[in-house]
Amino acid sequence: MTEASLDTGIDIIKTHVKTAPTAPGVYRMLSKHGDVLYVGKAKSIKKRIVSYTQPKRLPNRLLRMVAATASMVFVTTRTEAEALLLEASLIKRFRPTYNVLLKDDKSFPYILLREDHEWAQITKHRGARRHKGQYYGPFASVSAVNRTLNTLQKIFQLRSCSDSTLETRTRACLLYQIKRCSGPCVNHISKSDYTDMVAETRAFLEGRTSGIQKKLAESMQQASDELEFEVAAVFRDRLNALTHIQSHQTMVNAMVDEADVIAAAEVGGQVGVQVFFFRAGQNWGHRAYFPKHDKEDSLEDVLGAFISQFYDNKPAPKLVLLSHSIPEQNLLGDALSERMGRRVIISVPERGKKADVVKEAARNAKEAIERRLAESASQTKLLEGVAKAFHLAEPPKRIEVYDNSHIQGTNAVGGMIVAGPEGFMKNAYRKFNIKSEDLTPGDDFGMMKEVLERRFKRLLKEDADRERGHWPDLLLIDGGKGQLSSVMEIMRDLGVTDVKVVGISKGPDRHAGREQFHMNGHESFMLPLTDPVLYYLQRLRDEAHRFAIGTHRSKRSSDIKKSPLDGVSGIGPKRKKALLHHFGSAKAVADADVRDLEGVDGISRAMAQHIYDHFRG
Structure with missing residues (x-):
């Protein structure tokens, strides 16, 4: 300036x-x-x-x-x-440069009890609320949702499968065998009994568990009196699961029926924020945040900015408990109340059980920021080591690592992961579906060329003056001298000659720890086996591989799930189920003649001809 x-x-x-x-x-x-x-x-x-x-x-x-x-x-x-x-x-x-920024702001997972189907479904949900039903949450993490869903399946045995799976299934799945589902897909439970379990599930998620416990105990005793010991054992297991989850909820939770507890702590000029979620008298997890802010910003200012951004895309609970008073606290409460259409109270408890919960959250916030600072110091040393190993003028602020994944050229994808002073920057990860139809199946060089051209052409278009922090200081490529020379040629063609490119190959016998590093104009070299920088570079390469192969598997799984019948217009879930029941497989349907197709319930002669013509072009 x-x-x-x-x-x-x-x-x-x-x-x-x-x-x-x-x-x-x-x-x-x-x-x-x-x-x-x-x-x-x-x-x-x-x-x-x-x-x-x-x-x-x-x-x-x-x-x-x-x-x-x-x-x-x-x-x-x-x-x-x-x-x-x-x-x-x-x-x-x-995301302005000079504002306090909530950096990690993914939407929270919820539990969705879908009631727009005759057999209600319970599942985890994230994103827009398109389905009719009850949404319960937020939960702090997917693992917290999975734990709760696992318990709900043990207690209430509602289906978690998709509608299409339910419609086409001909026999009960594994979840039914291990007593995690009541088997509505094959009519192993009456609709009235299933409706009762849906009501019990809703009551549990709303915190009304005492009546459920009493009813399960009575049903277990009745089955035992009637010498239906297998049925009694099912009720016993459901009762044990309910008792187990209740035992994990403390008396403090009962004092906070529906609230978010948000506490901040400052260590070394950095502010950490911890959020605890309480719903229906239960603790549904907690999560730590580290807002981006200037060292001149006070803890109270950072906390206030955090809260206003935190609730921008999330419903606020009835009560928000804070560790510190924030600027314009009443105004923020009024704004959230106006958005929610009901009163939202923001307060700083000074004594009692609620104050104890806030103190616990503040302790967690302090410990989280201390761990983060320790990790940051370690990360700084690693990046200094990377700069020394690869002859960089200063520690890299942005490292991009590329990898490809495919099976004999099918479902080919490229993956880019990004790392920097704060570790992996997962919001900057990118996947590239390989689009070129001229590539020979399995041509890794061609795939890498397409990925890098798409990546850097966009950078040159959107940030040619390199002022936005999107340009890498270092490119890591999974490959040896051949891959490196190919990449260098691509970069020269694009006019990008000032980004350091390093290739990593497995080295002799492909042993981990004996990786060789390749740079243009330098002899290939290895790092000492005990060098922390080597472990760090291995971690970067492995993360790129994990991301690329995960993207590939997701794409492949999506293709596998597609049925040839999905492309036939006029074939919905019921007709698809009838065809599969009659012929046994989609391939058999494709091979059937018109007369055989016409013999299936719900398939008219015109529809049979339509299906026959579809599979024959």
Whole structure:
């Protein structure tokens, strides 16, 4: 930042002050490239942005922002609460350089009890709520959902399979055999009994478990009295599963029926936030967050910005318990209440059971940030070692690792993983479905060429001046000298000659630990077996391989699940089930003549002819 650039930025802001509205709303500060530098909200936009023209009152971070400002955009709202919600939404959308950013903001998993089918389904759900039914959550992680679903299957035995699987199944699956499903697909349970279990499941997920426990105990005793010992054993197992999950819920949880507990801690200038989820009197897990912020930001400011962004795409509970008071706490409560259509209370408990829960969350937040700082220090040393090994001027801020996966050329995909000072940057991972039809099956060189051309052509188009931090400092390629020379040729053709490229090959006898490293203009070399940098590079290569092969398997699995009957118009689940029951396989359906097809229930002569013609072009 120079004095001239600061003066220019102030002049630009003064120009916008003349036309700025006095109403509440949101303002955006933009760089010369159109990137959003900062998003802010104000009760009066005009009064707020005037403060940026007074440099003596601004901290260094905002002075840098003003110096980089080339233009501004304003959006007015009806109320300041609306402005607060819009600000959080825009921050998450544009990820401005000078805002506090919630970095890991994946949507949370829920349990969905689908009731838009005669046999209700229970499953985990993430994303848009397209299905009719009850959504229970959020859960802190997929593993927390899986544990709860596993218990629910033991207790209530509702189906978890898809509608298409249910419609086409001819015999009970393994879940029925191990008593995790009641077998509605083959009518092993009446609809009335299944409906009762659905109601019990709903009651459990809403925290009403005492009646379920009593009913299961009575059913077990009745079956035992009638000498139906196998039936009694089923009720016993369900009762044990229910008792087990209840025993894992503490008395503290009962004091917090529906709440999010959000606590922050600061260590070494870094803020960590821990969120505990309580629903239906049960603890549904917790998760740690590490918002990106400037060291000049106070813990309270970081926590306030975190909460407004956290609830941008998530329903807020009735109660939010905090470890610290935050700026505009009442305004945020009003904004969330307006969004949810019911009252949302944000409070900082000072005593009692709720305060104890918050203290526990704060302790977890402190431990999480300490672990993160320790890992960061270790990561810094590793990157310094990488720079030394590969003759880089400074430790790399962004390492990209590429790998391909296929089976004899089929379902070919390329994978790119990214790592940096904070470890694996999973939100930057990319997969590339190989599109070229001219490649020889299994041509790894051709696949790598397509991947790199697509990757760097896009970079050259979107970030040619390299100011957005998307350019790698180091490329790691899984391969030896031949693969390296091929990649170097591709990079030269693209005009990219200043990115270091390193090939990793397995070395003699393909033993782990004896990897050879290949760089253009250097002899191939190996690192000492005990060098931590070697382990780190192995980890990067293995992560790229895991990501590529996982993507390939997902694509292959999707293709395998497709039935030839799916492509026949007019064939829905019922007709598909009837055809499969009659012929035994989709291949037999494809080979059948019109007369045989016409003999299937629900298949008219016209439909039989249509199916016959479909499989014969």
